[in-house]
Amino acid sequence: MAVVSSMQHSFVCCVLFLFIIISQGSAQLNGYFCDYNKVGNYTANGTYGNNLNTVLWNLTSNKQIDYGFYNSSYGENPDRVNAIGLCRGDVEQNECRSCLLDSRGNLTQRCPNQKEAIIWFDNCMLRYSNHSIFGRMETSPWLHMWNMANATDMEQFNDVLGSLMHNLTERAASGDSRRKYAAGNASAPNFESIYGLVQCTPDLSRQDCSNCLVGAVSEIPSCCNGKRGGRVVTPSCNIRYESYRFYYEPATATATAHAPASSP
Missing domain, CATH: 3.30.430.20 (Gnk2 domain, C-X8-C-X2-C motif)
Known part of the structure; x- marks a missing residue:
């Protein structure tokens, strides 16, 4: 990576x-x-x-x-x-x-x-x-890492990834002062699966956690576009996705996201 x-x-x-x-x-x-x-x-x-x-x-x-x-x-x-x-x-x-x-x-x-x-x-x-x-959101310094392998269908892979990360962000941000964490997977094109994880330090407010994760997700196109795995790590939050399960089950209920229908 x-x-x-x-x-x-x-x-x-x-x-x-x-x-x-x-x-x-x-x-x-x-x-x-x-x-x-x-x-x-x-x-x-x-x-x-x-x-x-x-x-x-x-x-x-x-x-x-x-x-x-x-x-x-x-x-x-x-x-x-x-x-x-x-x-x-x-x-x-x-x-x-x-x-x-x-x-x-x-x-x-x-x-x-x-x-x-x-x-x-x-x-x-x-x-x-x-x-x-x-209780302070801090996004610097940060670290990017990515998998060297490319997704087979970049456009649809990115669509599914974006939906998955959005769902996980909402769930993590709604966590309590003990844990703001969510993990789950989604089906991507060509029988691929995407496994995602997002987390904030739970001392953040719901809004600060959401803002931190949204900011981290927005870095994916610049660091990891089309890659089958990547992560963005900051002091206050972190995100990661891979084409294999890298977290333990059960973590939280599986987030669901689906590939958009293919054009005829």
């Missing part, structure tokens, strides 16, 4: 890291950013560094939450640290916590003294910052 990333601001040497696809155990690292808003660095043994270690420990050691969304803060300004962990909506609790633990180790290693950082694995996302990140 090919990959490309971007930031709202210009690229900064030594701050923006290359995105790579690697395997680490059963988890796949998709990408990460350090100091993407250029908020600066901290001293490892200083107050911010200690607060960061505390908040990440509190977040990843929490065994009470079983719905895959974790948020925590620790310390006082200007050294207060805010963190969010989000697991894919179909991932079981133990697998979720394992992914967040991997993320914690990876992120602090790859971004050793930056006050703000984010990392995406297949099964989870982890981010932290010195500014408030709860």
Whole structure:
């Protein structure tokens, strides 16, 4: 799967890291950013560094939450640290916590003294910052990935994909403060199937979740047009579709969308 990333601001040497696809155990690292808003660095043994270690420990050691969304803060300004962990909506609790633990180790290693950082694995996302990140829709930085294989009938494939993503977006946005997630599949031309998944951090409002997902879906023509798989990942929401099922069943009720009738 090919990959490309971007930031709202210009690229900064030594701050923006290359995105790579690697395997680490059963988890796949998709990408990460350090100091993407250029908020600066901290001293490892200083107050911010200690607060960061505390908040990440509190977040990843929490065994009470079983719905895959974790948020925590620790310390006082200007050294207060805010963190969010989000697991894919179909991932079981133990697998979720394992992914967040991997993320914690990876992120602090790859971004050793930056006050703000984010990392995406297949099964989870982890981010932290010195500014408030709860209840705020943020779409930058973002990551695009796509399957190299092409759909057999691009026009009809895109029609079915658009309908599927619309249905899933509506369902996910109507979720509650524990989970805003939807997955399902649709029949595409030539006996193809399209499997889709969309998710927001559930601290977003219904409208912000919908706006974030609509924005992510609108990126498909520029990154993944006619491809049999693709994904768009942001801090607040993510979407993915493939020609094979990549999420666990049962996730939510299957979304239905059908190929338009062929012209005679």
